Amino acid sequence: MATAAHRIARTREEDSPADEAALAAAYEAAFDAAVAADERIEPRDWMPDAYRATLVRQIAQHAHSEIIGMQPEANWITRAPSLRRKAILMAKVQDEAGHGLYLYSAAETLGTSRDELLDKLHSGRQKYSSIFNYPTLTWADVGAIGWLVDGAAITNQVPLCRCSYGPYARAMVRICKEESFHQRQGYELLQALSRGTPEQHEMAQDAVNRWWWPSLMMFGPPDDQSQHSAQSMTWKIKRHSNDELRQRFVDICVPQAESLGLTLPDPDLRWNEERGHYDFGEIDWTEFREVLKGNGPCNEQRITQRRAAHDEGTWVREAAAAYAEKHTAKDITKDRSKDITKDGAKDGETTA
Amino acid sequence: MTTSEWPLWEVFVRSRRGLSHTHAGSLHAPDAELALRNARDLYTRRGEGVSIWVVPSAAITASSPDEKDPFFEPAADKPYRHPTFYEIPEGVKHL
Amino acid sequence: MTETTKARKTREPVPHIAAALALGDDALVLSHRLGEWAGHAPVLEEEVALANIALDLLGQARVLLSMAGDEDELAYLREERAFRNVQLVEQPNGDFAHTIARQLYFSTYQRLLYAHLAAGDGEFAGLAAKAVKEVAYHQDHAEQWTLRLGDGTEVSHERMRRACQALWRFTGEMFQPVEGLDVDGEGIRAVWLESVSAVLRQATLDVPEGPQSGAWSAGAGRQGLHTEPFGRMLAEMQHLHRSHPGASW
Numbered sequence: 304m305a306t307a308a309h310r311i312a313r314t315r316e317e318d319s320p321a322d323e324a325a326l327a328a329a330y331e332a333a334f335d336a337a338v339a340a341d342e343r344i345e346p347r348d349w350m351p352d353a354y355r356a357t358l359v360r361q362i363a364q365h366a367h368s369e370i371i372g373m374q375p376e377a378n379w380i381t382r383a384p385s386l387r388r389k390a391i392l393m394a395k396v397q398d399e400a401g402h403g404l405y406l407y408s409a410a411e412t413l414g415t416s417r418d419e420l421l422d423k424l425h426s427g428r429q430k431y432s433s434i435f436n437y438p439t440l441t442w443a444d445v446g447a448i449g450w451l452v453d454g455a456a457i458t459n460q461v462p463l464c465r466c467s468y469g470p471y472a473r474a475m476v477r478i479c480k481e482e483s484f485h486q487r488q489g490y491e492l493l494q495a496l497s498r499g500t501p502e503q504h505e506m507a508q509d510a511v512n513r514w515w516w517p518s519l520m521m522f523g524p525p526d527d528q529s530q531h532s533a534q535s536m537t538w539k540i541k542r543h544s545n546d547e548l549r550q551r552f553v554d555i556c557v558p559q560a561e562s563l564g565l566t567l568p569d570p571d572l573r574w575n576e577e578r579g580h581y582d583f584g585e586i587d588w589t590e591f592r593e594v595l596k597g598n599g600p601c602n603e604q605r606i607t608q609r610r611a612a613h614d615e616g617t618w619v620r621e622a623a624a625a626y627a628e629k630h631t632a633k634d635i636t637k638d639r640s641k642d643i644t645k646d647g648a649k650d651g652e653t654t655a
Numbered sequence: 656m657t658t659s660e661w662p663l664w665e666v667f668v669r670s671r672r673g674l675s676h677t678h679a680g681s682l683h684a685p686d687a688e689l690a691l692r693n694a695r696d697l698y699t700r701r702g703e704g705v706s707i708w709v710v711p712s713a714a715i716t717a718s719s720p721d722e723k724d725p726f727f728e729p730a731a732d733k734p735y736r737h738p739t740f741y742e743i744p745e746g747v748k749h750l
Numbered sequence: 751m752t753e754t755t756k757a758r759k760t761r762e763p764v765p766h767i768a769a770a771l772a773l774g775d776d777a778l779v780l781s782h783r784l785g786e787w788a789g790h791a792p793v794l795e796e797e798v799a800l801a802n803i804a805l806d807l808l809g810q811a812r813v814l815l816s817m818a819g820d821e822d823e824l825a826y827l828r829e830e831r832a833f834r835n836v837q838l839v840e841q842p843n844g845d846f847a848h849t850i851a852r853q854l855y856f857s858t859y860q861r862l863l864y865a866h867l868a869a870g871d872g873e874f875a876g877l878a879a880k881a882v883k884e885v886a887y888h889q890d891h892a893e894q895w896t897l898r899l900g901d902g903t904e905v906s907h908e909r910m911r912r913a914c915q916a917l918w919r920f921t922g923e924m925f926q927p928v929e930g931l932d933v934d935g936e937g938i939r940a941v942w943l944e945s946v947s948a949v950l951r952q953a954t955l956d957v958p959e960g961p962q963s964g965a966w967s968a969g970a971g972r973q974g975l976h977t978e979p980f981g982r983m984l985a986e987m988q989h990l991h992r993s994h995p996g997a998s999w
Contacts, residue, residue, distance in 0.1 A: 347720050370794065377788035384991040385822050385999040386778075386815075389785070390808050396788045397801035401697055404794050408681045411663065417683065418660040442990055442999075474680075481701070492999075500997050608789065616792025618909070619846045622902025623685035624661060629901065630686070661793075682795055688894060693795040696802050 338539055343469040346412040354538055357531065358468050359413050360429070361540065366406035367424045367431035371605050373399045375439040376448060384442060391488050392445060398485070402478045409470040425610045433591065434517050436599030443496055443503075443510035449489015451511070451518040451556070457486060458552045459522065462542035471540075490559065497564045504564075511560070512568045519583075520591045522549040553581050662711055664690040666698050669706035676708050684709075765930030766873045767818045768834070772928045772972060773863075773874070774814030775835035778825060779980075780856060781807035782987060783843055792846055799891060803853070806884040813877050826991035830981050831974040838920035840971070840980040844913065847899050847906070851913035853892035858945050859924045861885045862938045872932065893949050900953025907954065914950065915958045922962030923970045 330349035337344060344350055377396050383389035407417040423429040434452055439445065460482075463475040496507035523529055523545040535541035543551075553572075560567050571584035594602070661683040667676035679698040684690035690709040698704065718726050734740045743750050784804035791797040815821040838856055843849045864885055867878035899910040925935040925942070947957045969975050991999075 345720075347717065349720070373789045373797075380785045380788055381782065381986050382990045384826070384994070384997075386808065386812050386825055388999055390805060390812070393785055393788065393801055393805055393808065397700075397798055397805070400791075400794055400797035400801070401700070404682060404697060404798070405680055407794070408663075411681070416660055477680075495999055499999075500994060502994060503997055612790045612792070615790075616796075616846070618903070618905050619792035619796075619899070620661065620685075622906030623689065623898045625902045625906075626898040627686035683793070684795065685898070689795075689898075692891065692894065693799065696799045697795065700798070700802060 338467050338537075341467075341539070343472065344467050345469045353534070354540075355413055357535060357538070357540060358471065359410055359415050361535075362406055362410040362413075362471055363415070363420045363423065363429050364431060366403050366410060366420065367429060368435065369399045369403035369406060371424075371431045371435045371609060373403075374605055374608060375435055375437070375601075376445055378439050379442060379445050382442070383445075388492065395449075395485055395488065398481055402481070405474040405477055406471075409468075409474040412470045421613060425606065425613060427597075427606065430595070431605075432521060433594045433599060434521050435605060436594050436601045437513070437517055438601050440513075441506050441510060443493065443506040444514070446489045446492035446496065446507065447510035447514040449485055449487075450493055450559070451489075451514045452521070453482065453485040453489060454556065455518045455521040455552055457482060458548050458555070462548075465539075465542060467539035490563070493563055493565070507563075508565050511565050515568050516586065516590075517594075519549055519553070519586055520588075522546070522552065524588065524591070550580055553583050557581050661685045662713065664694070664709045665712050665715065666690075666694040667708040667710070668694075668698055668704040670704055672705060676706065679703075681712060687711075767930070769874070769928050769930030770814045770817040771824070772834040772931075774811050774818065774824070775833050776839050776856075776860070777807040777814060778811035779833070779835045779983070780839040780852075781805075781811060782983065783839065783841075783852075784849075786843055787849070800849075803888050803891065806881075806888065810877065810881050810884070817873065822991070826988045830976055830984055833971070833976065833980070833984075834974065835971050835976075836920070836923045837971040837977050837980075838917065838923065840976060840983060841917060841920060842979050844916075845909060846895075847909040847913040848917065850892055850895045850899060851910065851917050853888060854896050854914075854946065854949065855917060855921050856924075857885055857888040857892050858942055859921075859938065861889050862941055862945075863933060866933055866938070867931075870932070874931075896949050896955075897953045900950070900955040910953070911955055914955060915960075918958035919961055919964055923972060926972055928972065 326349075331351065334344065334348070334350055334354075337348075344354075373396050376392060376399075380389065380392050380396065383392050407420060410420060411417060420429065424431065434455075439448070457479065460475055460479055464472055464479055466472040466475065493507050493511070496503040498504075523532075526532060526544045526546045529545055532541065532544060536544070556567065557572065569584045571582060573582055574580075575582045593599070597603075662685075663681055664684055665681050666679045668679040669676045679694075682690065682693050682697055684693050687709060691707060694707050694709050695704075699707065781804045784800050784807070787800045787804075788797065791800055811825075812821050815824045818824060836856075838852060841848070841852060861882060864878040864882040867874045868882050869875075896910065899906040901907070922939075925939040927933075927935055943957075950957050964970065966975070
């Protein structure tokens, strides 16, 4: 992800604002044509400010969701009931850190640093997926998150692999590839519970009861109330509408729930022969808006922990920066020109 | 003491011997040694690589999209550089 | 279940089983402690690094415990006094400096031990040959961070100094003889001390002074005597498994 390249381009643009303005119309036409032709937009290409802002907002929210999403699952790492499950869960939570990292990198290609984005997360100016404001109360919740939450996320994310912005699309390809095990492990976990003792079965059903509706909310408000959807579709940041993806998810889940031997908590759920889809009940959008506003069961807790991790890590990050500063002979990032004259053989460029 | 962010590094991974290093992504690290280790942990944890390069993002000089035409268009009208430009009589082999 | 018969064997004094428990418990307990970092690491890149180390250790633990019986029965159904890990690995994470000091002390030892076992032809040679590569990376990670914390800022230097000092008295136990392992503990101690001292000095830290073992003649972790935080760690680790006797997960 050519962040550096982007930074250079920005500097140049700032050097000659007049030129930029004069070229804007031509650029815009080129941009529209590229998007229409399904070409990818790359970091140093000209792009409308609103396109850039939309991407930063969406990628940042996605990245924040990955790292906040570590918390509800990490909650069970120390209590995982078998060593096999413990290893799987650790690897999964680790992947989420990695995915957060890929996504912050993608956002950085748009000229916004990770620090800036984290600061916005910590101060509540940027959001993360509301689903992570729900608590993981039992071990079965780990399974429900894998099956339903990751399932919904994958339904959302697969089309993003074709998103018009290159770095985001590439990050999503990597993420989707790695995430394929996340949903499966959740399903397998629930299956073991559902076919286990009556207590385990009940635990699984209870988790599905609590996670089903919030999972449906993950697709966002209904199409007629979604403020960003239309523009994002034109820009090919988004490829399908919220309701379309939600329906796809419901259709996938119903037979999967049957195979699990668990029921989905919706009395209105039934096959509609005419539509060729499952009909489902009304989503409680009041709850959705309230959780979004900060009134979910865990909003406060999640942000507090995130901030604490960041603040308690400050002295560590500073120590490493100070060490790098002291040992500049090995470091070509700080002041390259000086280093090159001072130390022709830069051992910073290492091949493993 | 500075609280500024660790610099950004670009990571290139050789997925197996015989192939060249390809760009895998980027990450933050305070220095080259940790950049290399972070890259190992992040970009090869599923056995994706046998060798890693890390390069400070600031050290990359890139061509500009503004210069796209003068840079790349002149190469587009020289079809005689490509083997398909030439007509070879049917039946002639090993050419 | 055949596992129960295997587990029963653990109560008999079979030398290689005692050793598998000692090494397996070391790896299991340290992995658990590192797992507690998830979501709390100082920077995202370090989340990934710590989890990698924890996963390596958990993998080792599963192989070792399976040599002694059923991995889950051993991990989840033994009482505190039956665990044979050294006390060093059960110490709470503390701040990042404590975690790094613990990693430095333990991974240096573990690498020397596994290198020795890999060179032999005993029951552990196969596992050790694979694990020694993982542990070499753990040691490198610990050394890199020891340098940065020791030779970073005043704050980090002081934190790292305190951490190295605080954990020093848990280091001697690693060089005790382990039943079933043909290892020269004192030989390992000498190389360990040399290696750790070199890193600490490069990190501008003094090699801690004072005894390397606590003054309790009853023994320590290898004898099944642990520190207070370990009981709480096990309570958390085992409670779900124990709440559903006989269940599969």
